[in-house]
Amino acid sequence: MSHVRYSRRMAVDRDQVLRSAAALLTRKSTAxxxxxxxxxxxxxxxxxRQFAGRDALVRALEALCIAECEAALAxxxxxxxxxxxxxxxxxxxxxxxxxxxxxxxxxxxxxxGEEQNEGWARIDERVAAxxxxxxxxxxxxxxxxxxxxxxxxxxxxxxxxxxxxxxRVAPKDFTHMIVELLLGGVLxxxxxxxRKES
Amino acid sequence: MSHVRYSRRMAVDRDQVLRSAAALLTRKSTAxxxxxxxxxxxxxxxxxRQFAGRDALVRALEALCIAECEAALAxxxxxxxxxxxxxxxxxxxxxxxxxxxxxxxxxxxxxxGEEQNEGWARIDERVAAxxxxxxxxxxxxxxxxxxxxxxxxxxxxxxxxxxxxxxRVAPKDFTHMIVELLLGGVLxxxxxxxRKES
DNA sequence: CGCACATGAGACATTGATGTCTCATGCAAG
DNA sequence: CTTGCATGAGACATCAATGTCTCATGTGCG
Numbered sequence: 236m237s238h239v240r241y242s243r244r245m246a247v248d249r250d251q252v253l254r255s256a257a258a259l260l261t262r263k264s265t266a267x268x269x270x271x272x273x274x275x276x277x278x279x280x281x282x283x284r285q286f287a288g289r290d291a292l293v294r295a296l297e298a299l300c301i302a303e304c305e306a307a308l309a310x311x312x313x314x315x316x317x318x319x320x321x322x323x324x325x326x327x328x329x330x331x332x333x334x335x336x337x338x339x340x341x342x343x344x345x346x347x348g349e350e351q352n353e354g355w356a357r358i359d360e361r362v363a364a365x366x367x368x369x370x371x372x373x374x375x376x377x378x379x380x381x382x383x384x385x386x387x388x389x390x391x392x393x394x395x396x397x398x399x400x401x402x403r404v405a406p407k408d409f410t411h412m413i414v415e416l417l418l419g420g421v422l423x424x425x426x427x428x429x430r431k432e433s
Numbered sequence: 434m435s436h437v438r439y440s441r442r443m444a445v446d447r448d449q450v451l452r453s454a455a456a457l458l459t460r461k462s463t464a465x466x467x468x469x470x471x472x473x474x475x476x477x478x479x480x481x482r483q484f485a486g487r488d489a490l491v492r493a494l495e496a497l498c499i500a501e502c503e504a505a506l507a508x509x510x511x512x513x514x515x516x517x518x519x520x521x522x523x524x525x526x527x528x529x530x531x532x533x534x535x536x537x538x539x540x541x542x543x544x545x546g547e548e549q550n551e552g553w554a555r556i557d558e559r560v561a562a563x564x565x566x567x568x569x570x571x572x573x574x575x576x577x578x579x580x581x582x583x584x585x586x587x588x589x590x591x592x593x594x595x596x597x598x599x600x601r602v603a604p605k606d607f608t609h610m611i612v613e614l615l616l617g618g619v620l621x622x623x624x625x626x627x628r629k630e631s
Numbered sequence: 632c633g634c635a636c637a638t639g640a641g642a643c644a645t646t647g648a649t650g651t652c653t654c655a656t657g658c659a660a661g
Numbered sequence: 662c663t664t665g666c667a668t669g670a671g672a673c674a675t676c677a678a679t680g681t682c683t684c685a686t687g688t689g690c691g
Contacts, residue, residue: 288680379619393588421616
């Protein structure tokens with residue numbers, strides 16, 4: 236399906252390597268370049284020719300993740316219809332990338348001082364905008380900041396991905412668990428009189 | 434204030450070392466033994482005499498965190514009163530440990546195959562029991578499993594700790610953000626559609 | 632066929648952290 | 662004072678991962 240030729244011969248399918256690296260690293264975040272290479276079915280030398288180093292590999296994974304998240308964001312049409320439904324669509328579309336997000340989420344802690352890819356800022360902005368829209372439209376409560384809700388969404392995605400990987404929750408419940416908790420919370424809404432404010 | 438003597442002389446205050454190690458590692462999770470030692474104001478040799486290695490240090494931090502979480506759990510009296518209030522108390526009491534929990538949460542990913550401290554299982558059990566109680570009592574919705582809720586609570590704690598550390602949210606909102614999102618979710622409960630009579 | 636070139640295999644140096652060791656120092660107890 | 666002992670400083674070996682390099686190989690292409 237893909238006919239990528241760089242000069243004359245087909246080089247290693249870079250995208251394929253990235254995919255398998257993602258699959259491995261989401262399971263074993265400390266995998267060495269050697270293991271990544273083996274998992275991709277190539278030699279360490281070739282892996283190193285494609286990605287200057289582990290750092291570059293992670294950056295490439297980050298770029299891949301950002302691209303897919305932006306695609307998911309676009310597919311979710313966050314500006315259309317009720318914000319509630321938009322959130323559902325967003326989570327549903329992002330779900331496949333949750334493991335990779337979880338990996339990068341923890342990996343970013345290690346980068347310490349280094350500047351992070353501005354792609355995340357763009358995504359954060361759009362997600363936060365969705366929450367803001369929901370608040371402005373009266374669908375969402377206004378005492379939780381969009382920044383926190385965005386942050387919490389990432390956290391829930393990562394937690395869920397981790398919990399699924401550990402076998403603590405069923406994969407099929409993934410979207411439902413996140414969306415329902417995020418939107419509705421733990422409380423039953425019908426029976427008891429919900430109160431708020433203090 | 435503390436007069437701990439191990440043999441004849443005061444050895445380094447082990448607990449003090451642990452605290453400063455926690456403070457450092459929650460900020461820079463990749464800090465070396467050297468940095469940890471410096472942060473604690475002792476030499477690497479002494480640090481190494483107290484904790485056989487980085488691994489042992491992390492394990493000790495884990496034990497400390499577990500102990501404090503169990504103390505928080507006890508102080509929150511999860512079996513008394515409405516489950517809703519118990520959750521509020523729990524989060525409030527656990528809050529000080531959130532950064533350490535976040536650190537260990539990500540650190541655990543690295544441990545890969547190794548068995549994890551059974552202390553977490555005990556805590557998980559009790560937290561899950563609280564959610565179960567809330568469900569049984571009709572306070573909480575029943576379509577989200579206690580296991581997932583427990584997992585989600587950890588995730589939110591970690592996310593919030595991280596967000597605070599990054600300066601993206603105000604520290605004073607910590608408990609409120611977590612509790613309100615976990616309990617009530619994002620949706621406004623009063624105004625719009627959902628049929629509820631108050 | 633013969634060339635070009637990407638690849639695989641592996642040697643090698645480098646780096647950073649770790650763990651171990653020794654020794655001098657300082658301090659408190661006897 | 663003298664002794665015992667924990668400490669600080671640092672040398673040192675080790676280890677794992679990384680990055681770089683060379684070389685043989687195989688295969689597509691002209």
